[in-house]
Amino acid sequence: MKTAAGVLALVACTVMLASSAFAGTYTTQTITVGVRKNMEATLYTPDGPGPFPMVLVLHTSSGISSVDQGYCGNLAKEGYICIAPAFLRAYGISNDMRRLSFTKEAKAITGDFIEIIGELNALPKAKQGAVGAIGFSNGGFFTMILASMNKIKAGVSYYGALDGARAHPDLKPFQERFTSSSSPVLILAGENDTTIGMEPVRKLESNPEGVRRVLRAQGLSRH
DSSP: OOOHHHHHHHHHHHHOOOOOOOOOEEEEEEEETTTTEEEEEEEEEESSOOOEEEEEEBBTTTTTTTHHHHHHHHHTTOOEEEEEHHHHHHHHHEEEGHHHHTTEEEEHHHHHHHHHHHHTOOOOOOOEEEEEEETHHHHHHHHHHHHHHHHHEEEEEEEETTTHHHEEEEEEEETTTOTTOOOOOEEEOTTOOOSSSSSHHHHHTSSTTTSSSOOOOOTOOOO
């Protein structure tokens, strides 16, 4: 399901960030980022003079994968500087420990992403301020956080773990942060998703300053 929804996410990000240059080819570089500079990430930079808008791609609770890397490669081909940080690995968090990322380590992880956004804006080919985020499941949670804080231009949360693996059933992290100055978010969710479902999305919709736009991908069941 990641491929089909990924196309929608790419279209959404394209509309919201409006890249003015399409490169086709790109280079990759493994770097360390974040506040402590201990978070490994792969940076994808389109060939050409730029300036290019930027996208932060945030992985699931299973960690960084070849799918995430391929996704970044596709974005780079379309003229986006893209970065995929292995953020859970930097905190020693595995899939079965994922709640830590939504609770004890959430503030620090968010701080790392804000630091990375600053690092992206400092790149010589960067289109200043044009940073978006696309998050999958766990990463979708942090995409929402960054959007609520207006740290990105726009976000796409794909099957986002909005309740933090049941750590935040009231969605308090978002209910408190979303205001009229928050950035727009596109949520891709499935009515039949047995892992996340639509209930968190409906709760967010009850907040008038919450999500600006919600796309329901009904009939999708795989998370």
